[in-house]
Amino acid sequence: MTTAGSTAVKDAGMYKRSTRPAPPPRNNFERAAWMYMRYSGLVLVFLALSHWGLQHIFNSVQDLTLQSTVNRWGVTGQVANFQIWFWRAYYGLLLGLAMLHGLNGLRQVAYDYMHFRPLYWGFMGLSTLLIIAVSVAGIAALLLGVNIAAAGGAVVR
Amino acid sequence: MKVHLKIKRFNPEKDKKPYWGEYDIEADESDRVLDALQTVKWTIDGALNFRRSCAHGICGSDAMRINGRNALACKLLIRDAVHNGAITVEPILGLPLIKDLIVDMEPFFAHYRAVMPFLVNNNEPGERERLQSQEQRARYDDGTKCILCACCTTSCPSFWARGEYVGPAAIVQAHRFIFDSRDEGAADRLEVLVEPDGVWRCRTVFNCTEVCPRDIQVTKLIGEVKQALVTGKID
Amino acid sequence: MGTLFTTVRDTLRYKGREGQWLWVLHRISGLGILFYLILHVYDMSLAYFNVPVHEQMIALFKTPLFSVLELALAVLLIFHAVNGVRVALLDLRPELWAKQQLATRLALIITVVIAAPTIIIMIIYTINAHLGPVATTIAR
Amino acid sequence: MAQYHQFDALVVGAGGSGLMAALYASKSVNTAVISKLYPTRSHTGAAQGGIAAALGNMEPDKWEWHAYDTVKGGDFLSDQDAVDVLCQEAVEAVIDLEHMGLPFDRTPDGKISQRRFGGHSNNETKKPVMRACHAADRTGHMILQTLYQQCIKNNVRFFDEFQMVDMIIVDGVCRGIVAVELNTGELHVFHSKAVMLATGGFGKVWKITSNAHSLTGDGPAIILRKNLPLEDMEFYQFHPTGIYKMGILLSEAARGEGAVFINDKGERFMERYAPTMKDLASRDVCSRSIYKEVRAGNGIGGKDYVYLDFRPDRINKYFEADGSPRRVDAEYIETRLPDIIEFVRVYMGIDPIVEPVPIQPTAHYAMGGIPTDLDARVLADETGKVVEGLYAAGEAACVSVHGANRLGTNSLVDIVVFGRRGGIRMAEYCQQAQFQPISQESHTRAEAILNGIRNSTGAESPGQIRKELQMHMDEHVGVFRTREKLEIALEEIRSLKERYKKIKIDDKGMRWNTDLMEAWELGCLLDLAEATAVSGLAREESRGGHYREDFPNRDDVNFLKHTMVWTDNHITYKPVHIGRYQPTERKY
Ligand SMILES: Cc1cc2nc3c(=O)[nH]c(=O)nc-3n(C[C@H](O)[C@H](O)[C@H](O)COP(=O)(O)OP(=O)(O)OC[C@H]3O[C@@H](n4cnc5c(N)ncnc54)[C@H](O)[C@@H]3O)c2cc1C
Ligand code: HEM
Ligand code: SF4
Ligand code: F3S
Ligand code: FES
16 A cells, blocks of 8 residues: 555544533532532632621720620611611621531532442431531521610610 | 662561661662662662562553652652662552552552543444544544553542542543543443542542643543533533 | 541642642631631521520620630631732743742741731730729720 | 462463453453463553554555565465464554554554565555654654553453463363462462463563563463474574663664664665665564674674664665655654654663764564464464463564564554453353363462472572573574574583473572572573574575574475474474465565
């Protein structure tokens, strides 16, 4: 067989296949969880660090009183003003994102080390319940405000 | 020069658990660690066991933990391995120990097979070669260098934790085909890799990249597979 | 706990570089923050559900022991945030991989740069609160 | 006790030839592959430079030219019917590999890229031709990986880390093999209709060698012990460019890309020995030239090595001197020869881009081996009688395409072309043949041999014997041979064989007893060393890789024939199949 060297046959699309669509994968949960960890993490940098800065740097835990909470949350029964709505949104978002992020993080760790399936599911079930319960309580308190009546008048408006 | 070798020994027919064997040998500083092991085997204790074949970093037989870190014994020179006149050699982690430096490689190869490490293309190829541009060839070049030595997979903390994790080596193999313009099996491979024990187990630790004796950018390739799954595009 | 023990042992045995240790820290810090967060949200919810207990817990947070834990938490959170950004960026932009060594070092440096003043400020607050005027004088 | 398995076809060895055979045989019959290494550890993976095929992708080429080059390279000892098959089917085989997914380097227009290689020429202009298809300098690695991948795809059954130690041949019919499962130390009897031996070379007979520790010639040694002959054992190739003292190969691809040899005076000495092909003359010619320079006191610093120079500026200078328009730069060299450059950096600690590399000839390739016909069927004697049910391919075999000296890149062609032919033929045979009965005691011979070594209480160390063997072979059965040298070697080998009977090993266990297996392999090395020396002594001429200083010329009248050596050291001869090309003087 004699073939002359390099008679180029570059017709259009000869090597085409540059961007093929990958199929939508069947199991999307792990993928979604993975992406959530990254994106929520990026948002949390701002929320969590600003919260930390506010509570621990500009103010000190040492100066923390019920009053400072009232200043942001308002008190039970009070009609929320713009400021209170702002803090509700800020804390609500922080709480939700962080809890979900933490819960999924915990799931990853548990998945790594708990190979006995019932143990894994049991542990994650309990953890999920606990985290949901605490989160719901937290959000409820955020919306309902500081229960000034139960504070025995310690808080000055 | 004089070299003090500390080798983790274990004989399943005799020992309850591994112990350290210590050997003093004479070696050239430009010798390979493998040569030192051979010297021990041929002149001190023939019962020392380890895998080896090519002796120049091309067959992938002799992955072991040298001074705590994975390496091919035949690709690490004595002068680079001695610390205070001594070298420690242990089997790789995460695979069942059989004898001395020999571990069971079967789980490793099972993961390899799981990602369909072969070209899938059911079109009639014709009489001549399928055409591929130089750029397309370069796109997947890195992964083709892999010699399946398992240095990467057995250095990965996620793999130590879960032997079910397919591991970096298998992902590198999958990458080699997913990004080959001649291949059409990407969909099926990604189905495997999107599972919980697929790419998501990779926590970007970089141990794999740091030990690959073929200088493959393992973590980068894993990242590209993750991106393929995230964006649904292969380019 | 299946492989927890072996993994911890192997992690200690294996001589990984920065990447491995950052990962260990990330994991520990993440779990630590989660633990604190649960406690903290529980405590805050008591501002509505049970104010007296809420106030007792706030008092507890002001004790020296908790002040020290708070310091640790600060470092963990800052580290987790900075390192989290590193991981997220590397994961979402594979082309940055070539710079991973640099990224690891940067993450550590940024953590220190943010954590150091934070800790100093927090220590001053704590000393002020517990030792009062003495510290205030020194601080001035 | 031995475990028992039954398969239509068995392939022993999972290098390129074994996998190719298995791939094709498994398409129609129940096939198993037995390998003492994981398949991807086979030494085919070390092959660097390329695989020859007259694709004509870069410049005009014809398979007939390839055939002529092969015959000439083999110093006219090649069987020309086999060479025709080799070169014609090479084209098909390379395309086949590409279709299987092999990542060949590409030309700008997307075809398989090719490069120059020693001894391959345009027959009209006599100039080197680009015929070696390659994937960087990892061609063998890619072939091995690709074939293994295809075997996985086709569900070929593998017995990895099983070492064959005996064959079952009864009444001239091969009925299976006996192997040790390394992990348990247990014996397994594999009962089959057909067996293919693809166990690779035996370079470990020498000390300075490019070959892997595992290349101990188990297949050919067992053949000898079964009272079957080996062909052309005196023809062993010494590759000119091994890393000094280590023997690690630096592929001829380096010279294909323009590298040259220089001596202590900085001369490009190959100009004197091969005026046309120069540094791309055949390997035997280059190796001898290097040693002639060394003898003339032109070795570097008066020592026993010369330089291989692939500094880009030097290469360009030589291109210029040759009137070639090609130019290279460091980047080009790095992308074309990445592994070779890394070997030099890692193992010598020098950078070949800025410094020349010390090299010395290294034992490399067995032209001889188990005699076969064109369908890889093993021959029982010089008359062409075949051993029913027994096949061989690859470096272990000798179809005699390589004759007295193999051309670079032709071994990879050999393994794929004859591996495939053998696999297909074996499957056809299995489809019509019946299982022949085997005895319950088939494994007892192997068991006795292994237990003999395990429990031997002598005083000799196998390591010491191996070392002495390799030393004598390097010294006396190397590039230059004489009657005296060969006789000394034979005497030494025989006394080592006596000592071998009194060895003692440290590991008495069953599981993963590499001490035992290495000692067993040493027995193979000794047998093959003896066969090599005996064959060399009988061939009183110089041809290709076999150079006798006491008979420096080729002698077509008396020695244009293949040597067949038998276990009791007697020798018979077989004629060479001459076709289109009559023997002429060989000049490069
Ligand atoms: C460094 C180097 C570079 C080379 N470069 C080139 C090149 O560029 N071009 C070229 O054409 N050729 C080249 N060659 C030559 C070529 O690579 C080999 O000749 C060829 O690959 C041999 O293939 P094979 O299939 O016969 O055997 P191998 O690949 O050696 O495989 C042998 C197989 O047999 C198995 N085996 C052995 N003994 C037993 C036993 N007792 N029981 C069970 N299994 C056993 C082994 O496990 C292995 O799987 C090179 C060789 C070397 C050493
Ligand atoms: C402040 C900004 C934060 C960023 C940028 C961030 C980022 C990340 C990222 C990217 C991961 C995934 C790591 C991986 O998969 O390897 C992760 C894991 C985790 N995060 Fe965060 N996170 C932040 C805050 C938090 C908070 C507030 C919590 C606690 C509720 C938390 C708890 C966890 C846990 C438990 C893990 C799992 C650790 C592991 O799998 O090893 N993180 N974080
Ligand atoms: S990617 Fe590198 S370390 Fe991993 S198996 Fe392949 S060659 Fe070995
Ligand atoms: S070490 Fe493991 S976690 Fe990922 S980056 Fe490598 S696979
Ligand atoms: S012995 Fe082959 S890679 Fe080390």
